[in-house]
Amino acid sequence: MPILHGVPLSPFVRKVRVACAEKSIEYENKPQMPFGDRTDFLPISPLGKIPVWQEGDFTVPDSSVIIDYLEQTHPTPRLYPADPRQRATACFLEEYADTRLVDALSTVFFQRFVRPNFFKQEPDQELVREALEEKVPECFEYLTGVLGDDDYLVGNAFSIADIAVSSPFVNFKLAGEEVDAGRWPSVAAHVQRCWARPGYKAIVEGDTSG
Ligand SMILES: N[C@@H](CCC(=O)N[C@@H](CS)C(=O)NCC(=O)O)C(=O)O
Numbered sequence: 001m002p003i004l005h006g007v008p009l010s011p012f013v014r015k016v017r018v019a020c021a022e023k024s025i026e027y028e029n030k031p032q033m034p035f036g037d038r039t040d041f042l043p044i045s046p047l048g049k050i051p052v053w054q055e056g057d058f059t060v061p062d063s064s065v066i067i068d069y070l071e072q073t074h075p076t077p078r079l080y081p082a083d084p085r086q087r088a089t090a091c092f093l094e095e096y097a098d099t100r101l102v103d104a105l106s107t108v109f110f111q112r113f114v115r116p117n118f119f120k121q122e123p124d125q126e127l128v129r130e131a132l133e134e135k136v137p138e139c140f141e142y143l144t145g146v147l148g149d150d151d152y153l154v155g156n157a158f159s160i161a162d163i164a165v166s167s168p169f170v171n172f173k174l175a176g177e178e179v180d181a182g183r184w185p186s187v188a189a190h191v192q193r194c195w196a197r198p199g200y201k202a203i204v205e206g207d208t209s210g
């Protein structure tokens with residue numbers, strides 16, 4: 001059986017878990033931590049990051065690369081739009097989510113959840129303030145514009161873009177935050193719509209059950 005290396009709470013590991021749930025791919029999870037001594041892990045993850053996907057001797061790191069690989073090996077249901085322009089848009093939105101959105105949402109998660117629980121350190125409140133007051137609103141305004149009146153981000157069909165965008169909101173929730181539905185109603189509804197999908201629902205419930 002394939003192995004997914006990486007702690008489940010990572011937004012990048014969760015992307016792969018959701019993709020596997022959508023495609024009904026079975027795997028074993030090995031909860032590799034993303035910090036501390038990773039010497040033994042470096043041979044299969046040259047950047048030292050999680051996740052890594054393993055099938056026997058074959059290993060591949062990086063959530064985006066892994067899901068693209070799984071799309072080739074398990075084409076249905078498709079997670080990438082068939083139309084080349086829509087596919088390009090979906091891949092860019094995945095990149096936006098993996099960088100700008102994860103930075104905004106995971107900063108709050110790291111300060112409020114990881115630092116106290118794993119490092120016995122107090123959160124840096126200035127970093128939390130900057131994220132919540134500056135980075136997060138900028139992201140939510142952008143996503144509001146992309147969504148328009150649609151249910152999903154690209155071609156109004158669930159895709160890799162929706163997986164990548166909705167995943168770090170689980171970490172935001174673990175940090176005690178949620179989208180202000182009064183200010184960004186379409187973003188709030190989009191996250192809930194993604195989380196309600198079969199397979200994704202159990203993942204969110206498991207990750208937030210404490
Ligand atoms: N582009 C990578 C990013 C993965 C990533 O940054 N993972 C974090 C954990 S959430 C990590 O392993 N960080 C450890 C490090 O940067 O040294 C992907 O999509 O898989």
